[in-house]
Amino acid sequence: MSTNCPLCGLPPRGVIQTFTAAQTAELFTSRVLGREPNRRMEAILKDLWHGETVQVMRCDRCDFGYADPFVAGTAEFYQLEAPDTPYPRDKWEYRHTLQQLAGWSAQGATLLDIGAGKGYFLSQLIEAGWNPGNLMATEFSAAGRRAIEGLGVTCHPTDVRALEVGERRFDAICLFQVLEHLDGYDALMDAVSRLATPKAHLFIAVPNGARIDFNEENGLQYDCPPNHVSRWRPKSFQVFAEKYGWTLEGCALEPAPSLRDEAVYGAVNRFIRQSHVPGTWARTVYAAARRLPNRRAGQAVKALGLAASPDAWRAGARVARAAAGGGVPHALWAHLRRRV
Ligand SMILES: [Zn+2]
Numbered sequence: 169m170s171t172n173c174p175l176c177g178l179p180p181r182g183v184i185q186t187f188t189a190a191q192t193a194e195l196f197t198s199r200v201l202g203r204e205p206n207r208r209m210e211a212i213l214k215d216l217w218h219g220e221t222v223q224v225m226r227c228d229r230c231d232f233g234y235a236d237p238f239v240a241g242t243a244e245f246y247q248l249e250a251p252d253t254p255y256p257r258d259k260w261e262y263r264h265t266l267q268q269l270a271g272w273s274a275q276g277a278t279l280l281d282i283g284a285g286k287g288y289f290l291s292q293l294i295e296a297g298w299n300p301g302n303l304m305a306t307e308f309s310a311a312g313r314r315a316i317e318g319l320g321v322t323c324h325p326t327d328v329r330a331l332e333v334g335e336r337r338f339d340a341i342c343l344f345q346v347l348e349h350l351d352g353y354d355a356l357m358d359a360v361s362r363l364a365t366p367k368a369h370l371f372i373a374v375p376n377g378a379r380i381d382f383n384e385e386n387g388l389q390y391d392c393p394p395n396h397v398s399r400w401r402p403k404s405f406q407v408f409a410e411k412y413g414w415t416l417e418g419c420a421l422e423p424a425p426s427l428r429d430e431a432v433y434g435a436v437n438r439f440i441r442q443s444h445v446p447g448t449w450a451r452t453v454y455a456a457a458r459r460l461p462n463r464r465a466g467q468a469v470k471a472l473g474l475a476a477s478p479d480a481w482r483a484g485a486r487v488a489r490a491a492a493g494g495g496v497p498h499a500l501w502a503h504l505r506r507r508v
Contacts, residue, residue: 233399261373424495434487
């Protein structure tokens with residue numbers, strides 16, 4: 169029995185991916201980094217899924233992908249995972265949201281940033297004239313919390329579903345690169361509605377579901393649960409908004425990368441994917457980099473290994489060719505408005 173779609177409640181229409189706990193443990197905590205953390209990760213995943221595998225299911229009605237079992241990563245999972253970041257974190261959604269918020273600060277508007285990271289978006293708001301006293305954040309990481317409080321913004325290390333702020337309500341609420349990590353939408357949207365003023369605005373940014381599928385189809389990295397447990401497209405947000413009594417005011421996609429950027433992204437990302445496959449050149453390079461005394465030397469070895477990898481550059485060329493017929497943006501943004 170597979171899990172019904174978390175948005176529309178109907179059975180799925182197909183399977184996008186199937187991952188075993190062993191495969192997934194390798195992707196999040198590679199054996200190259202040591203046997204013991206890898207074994208611990210595999211045990212965490214089996215506990216979480218009550219079994220050996222997880223699938224990513226497809227709902228065609230909602231144009232939505234979701235993990236089955238639909239369970240988010242635990243604190244234990246996030247403490248153990250050792251992510252490779254193939255690309256600088258893009259801030260397109262910040263700029264795009266700032267444009268929507270032009271003129272709001274003068275009217276004394278209030279904003280809550282859920283999972284605010286290091287407070288980069290909040291600092292842009294303050295630069296744009298917002299009073300830090302009108303802003304609030306939630307963030308778990310100690311480093312992020314310090315950075316946010318350094319801006320003069322109150323930061324709660326709390327899940328928004330349990331956030332208590334007395335009588336305070338917010339005119340705008342932001343969920344940037346957060347929703348794809350979460351399960352439990354009913355409790356999430358109960359909390360968001362409780363914290364929102366009437367007719368409040370909700371701004372959401374997620375990885376573009378079409379881009380995730382594109383990456384996997386072109387031999388780049390897999391996007392595995394339980395880090396991301398959902399894949400969103402504009403239609404998914406339409407269903408999501410309706411379900412919780414909000415109106416979808418609009419969706420936007422980040423401009424697609426240039427073909428040159430696609431080629432580099434493809435090569436780097438392919439090299440990382442292959443580093444998880446025993447017997448490959450990329451795996452050898454990662455194992456060698458691991459034995460070096462410091463991180464910088466390790467990075468240099470990886471860069472040289474990548475430069476000497478025909479497989480990676482072939483993948484880069486393939487990704488650029490695939491994108492030439494119409495680019496596939498990395499980020500998807502949605503603007504929801506509370507109906508009452
Ligand atoms: Zn659905």
